[in-house]
Amino acid sequence: DAMVIQNPRYQVTQFGKPVTLSCSQTLNHNVMYWYQQKSSQAPKLLFHYYDKDFNNEADTPDNFQSRRPNTSFCFLDIRSPGLGDAAMYLCATSLTYRDRGSNQPQHFGDGTRLSIL
Amino acid sequence: KNQVEQSPQSLIILEGKNCTLQCNYTVSPFSNLRWYKQDTGRGPVSLTIMTFSENTKSNGRYTATLDADTKQSSLHITASQLSDSASYICVVSAGSNYQLIWGAGTKLIIKP
Numbered sequence: 526d527a528m529v530i531q532n533p534r535y536q537v538t539q540f541g542k543p544v545t546l547s548c549s550q551t552l553n554h555n556v557m558y559w560y561q562q563k564s565s566q567a568p569k570l571l572f573h574y575y576d577k578d579f580n581n582e583a584d585t586p587d588n589f590q591s592r593r594p595n596t597s598f599c600f601l602d603i604r605s606p607g608l609g610d611a612a613m614y615l616c617a618t619s620l621t622y623r624d625r626g627s628n629q630p631q632h633f634g635d636g637t638r639l640s641i642l
Numbered sequence: 643k644n645q646v647e648q649s650p651q652s653l654i655i656l657e658g659k660n661c662t663l664q665c666n667y668t669v670s671p672f673s674n675l676r677w678y679k680q681d682t683g684r685g686p687v688s689l690t691i692m693t694f695s696e697n698t699k700s701n702g703r704y705t706a707t708l709d710a711d712t713k714q715s716s717l718h719i720t721a722s723q724l725s726d727s728a729s730y731i732c733v734v735s736a737g738s739n740y741q742l743i744w745g746a747g748t749k750l751i752i753k754p
Binding site for chain 2: 529556558565566567568570573580613615617619622628630631632633634635636638
């Protein structure tokens with residue numbers, strides 16, 4: 526089945542130690558998104574790639590970076606994690622959102638739960 | 643300010659009963675409205691997407707309605723099952739871009 530896969534499901538890192546979360550997709554979608562979701566809150570968009578074009582949200586801290594080496598893979602790098610970065614990180618994809626593609630659904634992975642010691 | 647408000651915040655019903663969740667939005671320009679189901683510890687799963695011209699859309703036991711005039715939507719769940727226990731999130735798309743305005747969700751618990 527085509528899907529969005531996130532690894533690992535659970536990640537523990539130390540305060541200030543860089544960490545990378547990964548996401549892969551078999552849907553061949555143009556767009557890949559990264560969301561941060563804290564307990565009992567709605568997901569918050571951090572950034573997204575439309576093909577190779579990176580789009581950062583204005584309020585995303587510089588501590589968060591992303592890479593998309595090819596269509597299938599996207600990475601979230603947290604350079605110096607703080608206690609406030611403990612959260613569920615969700616990767617999502619959509620075929621497009623431009624023109625008539627605005628009604629395309631987003632397909633989510635099951636997330637990586639990040640804990641900071 | 644673009645906002646999506648959901649009610650109730652949480653709901654407990656008995657298995658087999660029906661329920662209706664509400665979503666009110668103030669989003670402009672409006673492109674579409676989505677309902678997602680999110681199981682605990684999992685990613686959201688799309689249930690329905692409705693555009694301005696669609697009044698109702700069904701997905702199995704889930705039926706979403708949209709009143710674009712009053713800017714209200716509802717999600718009706720028929721004959722609830724234990725597996726329906728989850729958070730249900732209303733999301734409104736503003737314009738033709740990727741901007742999605744998320745509601746805080748309704749946490750639904752189905753008891754046997």
